Amino acid sequence: MTKPSRGLNTPENDRLKLILRVAKSLHRAARSDSRPHSLPVLRRLIASETFRHISLPELYRQRMTIQRKHILHMLALEAGHLNWSDYKKKVETQPEAQPLDYSLALKHAGYPNIWFTSLPEAERYAAAQGGQPIAVGKQAVVIPFQERAC
Template sequence: MTHPICGLNTPENEILKSILRVAKSLHRAARSDSRPHSLPVLRRLISSETFRQISLPELYRRRETIQRKHILQMLALEAGSLNWSEYKKKIKAQPEKQSLNYNLALKHAGYPNIWFSSLPEAKTYAAEQGGQPIPVGQQAVVIPSQ
């Protein structure tokens, strides 16, 4: 059976396919035995409140329970949607207005990226030190220039 969004080269399907690729990569990283790979994603899951009332060490111990749906929920929350279903509808309704930059740029978010509590703080830092500020929900991250 083919995936329902494959084969159609519409802008919204290209965005959805890109997000699903990012989610797959983040899912693999979250379940990894390598702490440098898993901890940044686990922190994002907790920060986005995809997982509530669980500590980072406990989530790390239980990382094998993380499913792709959790990663998709996290990405939706970070994009300002209530859930994956709503986020997908927004993309389909207005693909030209959806910014995919942060999903792609944050594929490897965490070390050495620097997180801030607001976008203005990230912009100030990026103006002084370099890098690309990207909003993530109410927070922001600066991706180092390459």
């Protein structure tokens, strides 16, 4: 017996598509020759313990071995799940889940952004210098406040 299809344009599919788009972008960035693009993602991979017992410089040298499954695993860990399979199931079955709140803010944040090892550190910086602190896993980023065109 097959499960009835709810169509492709469901909120669950939209959230899953968003996660997959973010993963694709992070994967590209992780493998980039540009250190400002690759290092934040590589730091997240190490901080989430997706890669263990490897230094940041070594992971940078081996960045072409990073696969999309590593990025998806990192995103699952950052969202509080044990693996991508569990995270995907939750996104597909729980419409109220709001994965990757930070991704939309970062998508339009521009460059450069200032990264911190923790959210409290980013909040202190933002209080003194301005900007919006956003948690990204165990790390955080401060993006500048942007004027909105009307």
